[in-house]
Amino acid sequence: MGEQVIVCKELTKRFGDFYAVNNISFEVNKGEIFGFLGANGAGKTTAMRILCGLSYPSSGSATVAGFDVYRQQDEIKKNIGYMSQKFSLYENLTVSENIEFYGGVYGLSRAVIRERSAALIQTLGLEKEAKKLVGELPLGWKQKLAFSVAIFHRPQIVFLDEPTGGVDPVTRRQFWDMIYEAAAGGITVFVTTHYMDEAEYCNRVTIMVDGKIEALDAPQALKQRFGAGNMEEVFYQLARSAKRSSD
Template sequence: MPELVLEIDKLTKQFEDFVAADAVTFTVSKGEIFGFLGANGAGKTTVMRMLCGLSMPTSGSAKVAGFDIYNQTEEIKKHIGYMSQKFCLYEDLTVKENITLYGGIYGLSSAHIKEKMEKLLKELSLTEDANKLVRGLPLGWKQKLAFSIAIFHEPKIVFLDEPTGGVDPITRRQFWEMIYETSRKGITVFATTHYMDEAEYCNRVAIMVDGKIEAMDSPDGLKKTYNGKTMDEVFYVVARKAKRQAD
């Protein structure tokens, strides 16, 4: 039995007039790449927020990195990484300053930060641009840097919210290669995306429809079950069942 990083049982979030997440149940193991798909408004963001300790569930239970989401949210925040397409880095700080800032936020010692930073800059071939403002970097580089910073403190799990939106195809693939490497190091990756080919890169995929998990399996398993050649076809078949339209 592999170590479980996410243990989610009947997690429910109810807003005044509708149920955003309805008895969501699943587990994710250490080092797994877990794809979390769903149409706009299916409840992906709601679930992700609860798991990051940003919002309280109405009922159900969940453990993230072994910590309870009701009363150990501070612990959870120390052991997760988060990156979204919208907010990544401070554009008016340099590459180095951004890394130092996040290292500091997670309580790493300056010596430790310095050592890791050298290594990271080399890996990203950003050593020469280390003192440049992030604003001046191409989008693809920003995304890669943002991801590296999200796992800088070696979290148990990293949440990626549409990390590759608008990025060119080569960078997009380089980004996923970084994700692979991360998972090999034992960091669990939990990602949402609108690119269906990216769903194929995941070990397992869950598709949310109207607040419920409608399908969950490996990409191959899903393709067999729903008789589709690609994940795009699978997604179309599954998500079309949605009745809910508005957020």
């Protein structure tokens, strides 16, 4: 593979005696769908916050989109998109207003926003709903819209924090189609999830246990190495050894 857009070296985040993230190293390639797995409390969120420029590591180094997590948080923020489990749209704003708002926050010009917004609404088939409040949309649509908004400013990397929580399987499948499309367009996807079937959709996955990375490979390779039929079994084998209780 070519360019590496996320490079972590011996990254550690410590709170007192507690190592939330303990000496992790990995690289993510451009255009890759990178799965970040782990039980609750394994350190996923902490690691992700560092990579998003929300907190500083205690030691080690990391670059995101070529920018340093210590010194260039602002640059990192301009080059990434983010979507969490809560879909993060404003319910009492219309579809168009939400798009315009997020576009505006990322500093896109009016002309660009108008052009991309029209294209986006068409792609999503939301022409009739564009002037409706987001609160009136069904959950699945909100989620798709939230993802589209997260990559509206064409970031290099998009971070998805358990993006499909509480959604039905059909919508989840459609959502993953969108992720593939974004990856094909050159956007790197960094995704955390609880659903092991989703882990199978990733190009590569890491499994974090107690702040450390216990495995990092393509799903197929991991299944072979652990002699498991599916990712669920792989995950159980690794997570069983966890000492930290989930939070």
